Amino acid sequence: MLRALSIFALFVSSASLAMADVSFTSDVKPILARRCFACHGPDDAESGLALHERDSAFGEADSGLAAIVPGKPGESELIRRITSEDEFEKMPPEGDPVPAEEIATLRKWIAEGAKWEKHWAFRPLERPEIPEVQNTEQVANPIDAFILKRLEDSGLNPNPPADRAALLRRVYYDLTGLPPSPEEVEQFLENESPDAYEQVVDRLLASPRYGERWARHWLDVVRFAETNSFERDAPKPFAWKYRDYVIRSFNADKPYDQFVREQLAGDELDEVTPETVTATGYYRLGTYDDEPADKLLARYDQFDDLITTTGQGLLGLTLNCARCHDHKIDPIPATDYYGMLAFFRGLTPYARGKNPAINSLTDVSPKEVKAAYARLDNEERRLTREIVKIEERAIDEMPGPMQRATEGRKRKQVLDKHLGDYLNESEAEQYRSLVEHRESIRSQRRELPDREMVLSVAKCDATPEATHVLLRGSPQAEGDPVAPRFPEIFETALPELPEVEEGARSSGRRRVLAEWITSPDNRLTSRVMVNRIWQHHFGRGIVRSPNNFGQLGVPPTHPKLLDWLATEFVRRDWQMKPLHRLIVTSNTYRMSSAGSEEALKADPANDLFWRFNMQRLSAEEIRDSLFAINGRLNLKMYGPGFYPDISDEVMQGQSKPGEGWGDSSLKEQARRSIYIHVKRSLIPPLLANFDFPETDSSCEARFRTTQPGQALGLLNGEFVHREAGFFAKRLRDECGDKAHAQVARGLALVSGHEPSQDEIEAGLKLIDTLETEHGLTSDEALRLFCLSLYNRNEFIYLD
Template sequence: MAKQTLFPGLGWLPNVLLAALTGLCSVSLVNPLAGAADIDFAKDIQMVLARRCYACHGPDLQEGSIRFDDRTSLIAEADSGLPPLTPGKASQSELIRRITTEDESERMPPEGKPLTETEVAALAAWIDSGAEYKLHWAFQPISRPPVPEVSTPAWSRQPLDNFILSKIEQAGLAPVAEASAQSLVRRTYIDITGLPPTPEQVAAWSHDWSDQKYTQLVDQLLADPAFGERWARNWLDVVRFAETNSYERDGIKPNAWKYRDYVIRAMNSDKPYDRFVREQLAGDELDEVTPDSLTATGYYRLGIWDDEPADPLQAKFDGYDDLVATTSQGFLGLTLNCARCHDHKIDPLLQKDYYSMVAFMRDVTEYAERGDLTTNNQIDINADVGEQYDVLESRKRTMEQETRKIEQAAIQKMTATEQRATEGAGRRQVLKERMQQFVDAETWDTYQSLKQEVREIGKQLQNLPPRETVLGLAVLNAHPEQTFVQLRGSPHAPGDPVDLTFPKLIGGGAPQIPEPPADAKSAGRRRVLADWIASDDNWMTARVIVNRIWLHYFGRGIVRSPNNFGLMGDPPTHPELLDFLATELIRNNWQLKNIHRMILQSSTYRLRTQPTDELEAQDPGNDLFCHQNLRRLSAEQIRDSVLTVTGQLNAVRFGESMYPELSAEVLASQSQPGKGWGQSSAAEQSRRSIYVHVKRSLPVPMLSAFDFPETDISCEARFLTTQPGQALSMLNSDWMQQQAEYFLKRVEAEVGNDLRQQAKRCLELALSKPAQEIDVAELLDLVARLKTQYELDDHAARHAMCLVTLNLNEFFYLD
């Protein structure tokens, strides 16, 4: 790769752009080297048919009586009088003629670019081999595959390595060498905890490097509480976590931060994933309801909410659509939300499947009502204490209403001047001085008694134990109405009633759900749904979550579309490995750290990031995992790494979110500038990025610049962009200027005022490894040039040196 540098030894920010551009290689739909025997129906044929043919010849529309998702239709006579294809005879198949003809009036597809030569060749080879259809890989039950035999078994440290190596060997290739101990220690620290190691930690771990020592490192980091903070953020992306409601007012969701803390604790405690699923979907309906499980139901309250919808009924079902989309994509890897208005155009998902999922959730009430923003969504952890508060607060409100009636009656008898005075801050003083003159003795005594009772209630409230509430399903509709298919997705056009059933493509079935008793708090349906999703027999759930874990260790999943395992998603590059990991998860009580440990201890994870020339030519997309992918740090990892290196990181965990300081220009982007954005102390602002308040209408620029996700919908995988705002944030923002100053103070405190030692220490801290002399020389030259050519004073030049060090490519990327 051509390397543009400001400092040859160090590398400079434009390399970020080059590294990103090299990752933008296009992925062909089929393997151009594949012969007839190598054709994979799901990857090479079904994907082409789904993307290029289903729009006119699929589940929703069958022009010419041709349906490409049904083999019977393809070998039967169409309206033209000819069958679209003749198995075993591609040259005689009408399909091949129509996709290769030069006559534009006949060529298919009629719009867009013609099929590529590779796609045509794959279709012809498939037809010649018999044109057999196979059930889409994701719609088949999990079966535990045997571990493949490989010619170099010594390379494998984990069974998963055999699945990787066998494909590499089949391609006639070989994996690259293992990363250096220093690189691997830094990679492992940041991947597991999200924080960089100190150079001293790297030196200690890499000394006398061995498999045993690496295993100790992995075990220590997986037990570090920072692990939960790093990996919880990945889950928060999936469930579209935010702490406000969106729309113009973008009101706060009280206690949303407790759901975030629940996820962090779940990750650190290695809560079994099936339990994690059940708690979020039905934490209030489990056999053992706990504060954790109630907090987990905050999952249902994280979405956007319009407090003044133009069409309330439409808004209500839009809320259900959000739940169906997030649940089906997040837990099952299916885009069931695409079947809201009609049967799914690509996957075998029916509109009634969509509304059946809605029916399972119909006891979920709307987030709130315009005049009551908390009753539906704030759960009392101690119900008895909560009831005491409710009783006393209700009595207090009644007494206050009675006192106000008496006051208003008296005010009406006062002079106009006095009446106007009671409309503002002077109300209490006017009532104190004048009210008794405008009421009779009996009314005055009643008024005084009411005020005394209000004071007594206030004292009783103060004497109660603290009231602890969490965001979740506080009020439910235990007897929901019948759910209907909605014609074209409109709640104003109900169609046929739907039963509670599971999608046929994942086993189907109609569970028996008893009618809830009259005094039930919920309908009991979500428990059934949660048990089905979290079942060992559900072949989607385990696959989806192990793929998400793999994604965050390699930069892409075994399935590149983590929220879509359907026909329009990307097929797995290693389907047997995916099933092996899924069965491992289930066999080990659904505990995710076992999968983390297996991946981290594998030879595949430990590979270098630099491919050989042969690998770049033969496997440019690294589909075979012949080398580790070069990965840029996430927005949170960048911010947290800066804080760590400058010595400012505040490691306090849990609790209410903090508010980084935002400029007046950023605050002005709101309809009411600054509304809802609090002020946190400098110490609070130095906490990890997972504790930053997530306000939908006011994203933090530093995080947004580095691809913090959209929070209105589930985020399956973050974009990794390279754009000017990143350089501007890292070089020019007030926050980075401040951090550079802290960095300079740190190195001064550690090594004194010697410039060479300061430059060396800057590099050691930022890159977590010993400084190279050529890099030290580049920084010294920078300081000299800034002083001589740009007339910066010594302090400013050293400050710039620290800032530049925090902008090096090696700081941003995992090698």
């Protein structure tokens, strides 16, 4: 019976594949990786068979048989083994058998000639034709044509449009991270202009709130934090200026290629400005151990952090997997890893011990301010040298015990008490004059404007030492030398490095790397970024593994759409706002999130985008919305971060509880969450509960969990209770003592739509119950009603 069912399932799967193209990279390679690579892959080639390489897969194994015979599935040992019921021959030998639909895929692929294609992401980027579809009325722009084509081929229909109030709330959160006010909803619903929605989109893209929202997505990718991690978790001075640079760049719609070049080589460009120097703070955002057990290993760990973040964040490649050996899955040899490291070889460590000033802090003050400081600093140094000379002459005359005391911490104490005893009148007068002059210089310096310091690549080596392949990744086992090189999969010529002129501060290598990464011909850079943009509009990328476009990443559900968007991005000068507009004005984006029995059965994961995926708000959106709804949101932009109140119990999790955490006013704490001081060892509980990312490494996509701490924090947390009180105050201020008006207004502020009479009556009943059965005052009952609104699914989820 089971055998019959298996044959029937195989027949059904084969029939469903009859009209579909089987792709090696999208369909076959993932099956081989899941089912076969453990024994017949990069790590092991049992029986002489390795299925990750074409020659081995098609050649004779130790048995003398070929696993894959192109065009002949019946003669292919692979098919015979995975369909065998003989316990000594079946593959895989343990675990679940290969599913019937996967067997059908492999059989069809072999029957069609077993075409062994290069992995989709490693092919040059080409612009596909926009497909023709039957339902042309559903196409608002080319995005819809690509989506609709797949749906029509699968026999599915796209969802109808979302209602206008839900769509407005969706696009507000997507572009700004904040909800629309009831007045904005009403204005939109009453606007009968055919381009009413497009007007809203343009206004939101022009809003400063856009940069604050989309900068946060980038900060996840580059593992932004303002401290070093490890036990001391010391602060990174002025790291917030990098965050502000990102916000300003997004608001200005800075072309993405320029944005990347500034971060990778802002100090090596033809025109170096305070902005481009600030951008190089990118290199200083990682973790830093100021007291490592193995200093050389720690140095290479810093390089690895940069290679990992750059490789995954900008290119979607796990280059870091080739640190100790050739990449096990992707064609990335260790020489490619160390060739990438060679581009960064001239970078100095973040700090010298615990002091980042020399290597990582650059003075970008105006020229006249820097000149004034330089003049006064030089004069102070000259005076100090003269003062020390006089002190040393006097010390030479002192008894031995006093001399030894001046060699340590008691020097000032000894000199203050005894110096005059060992100076003649002329020397004493000269000494007093020098000290007074030095104090005058210091006083003048205090009157100058503050230096404008930025976290950056302040010091680097213009002639970096040679880079070697490290055997097994050990700094103690240097192998062959390697020059800067681009990964082999790009099939690019060796880089032409500039000649380093005498007196140069940098080698120029990072600029060469930056220009290659941002070249329109780079086959991954634009693909990776448009996938990230799509991801944050739809809840998941066209490639579900945004940091891994390699062979163990998730293949794109719509590869042609991805390539079309990538080429369109470059054609539009790498600007993101036009791409946002294209996406959010598509009918695909405007679809309802409602379920469909037929579509849910055929495509439960919504791989084909037949509907819009409902999404939970991010941690920052939830926190910012609490303030937006209760009227306390402080829209102050830029500057040093603020410190939310954190309980003593949470503080105890630090090695030194409370160290490095400031005390901000309630007004400051009501700023947008992107301005929270990000301390690696102390993430505020509300953010942590709602999946704020791990800051030690690049975050490709945040988790979207549902767990008890979320409900407990929103229902019982002191912070939410406090903000519910401000919410209640707003309702009293706007509606007076009229309970019906208070409830209706509260519901409208939270949900973004006009509440129903049933909703209003339920709210009134709750307030009445709290007052009559629990003896609460009207003010306290209203506050708890507001707390309940903060706990509604309508508030937490985006339809």
